[in-house]
Amino acid sequence: MASTLQAIDAFLASGQYRPILSVIKGLRNGAVYGAKVRFPHALVMTFLFKDASLREKFKAIFEATFTHSKNLAAFVFLYKSLTGLLHHLRSEKSQIHSFIAAFIGGYIVFGKYNKVNEQINLYLLSRIIYGLAKLAVKRGYIPKPKGDSFPWFAAIVWGIVLWEFEYEKDTLQPSLQASMTYLYHDSNYWTSLKNFLWHNK
Structure with missing residues (x-):
């Protein structure tokens, strides 16, 4: 056994x-990372906001974890396979x-609508917008701000999201609606x- x-x-090696x-290692890492990221998030969000039986809550947690893990593993597998093929x-x-590889993988894996894919795509969208702004400064397309721009970034983000929550709530993602309802509306009653x-309601 040891020699094998x-x-x-x-x-x-x-x-x-x-x-x-x-x-193959990317497939493995995608599955593990997806499970590590999604399980605690699904656990907390389900027990905080989902009104269901204990059995249904655990079923929702494991379904979300499995979907995230499977999709991330599939995407990594496709991306690494396609980039390797293109390089070859x-x-x-x-x-x-x-x-090209990520575009194809994103369409195949993350283009199927479900709540997990929606959250992942929205997470990435916020990161790439922020990253593209930094890239524009780095490449000299826009001037580097003279002062600290982060407070203005935070102000714009929070101003828009709270306006949208108060007046166009249906346009926000359901989990964000639930979080904000708990914070800003349930605290009125x-x-x-x-x-x-001790209790919200």
């Missing part, structure tokens, strides 16, 4: 078939390869000390 494990370790093995066909790396301090 040593032979496997030697094979993996040799670098032979590295592109194929990196795809062109005999050189190109920045466009990353975009109470009938006793019990639901003022």
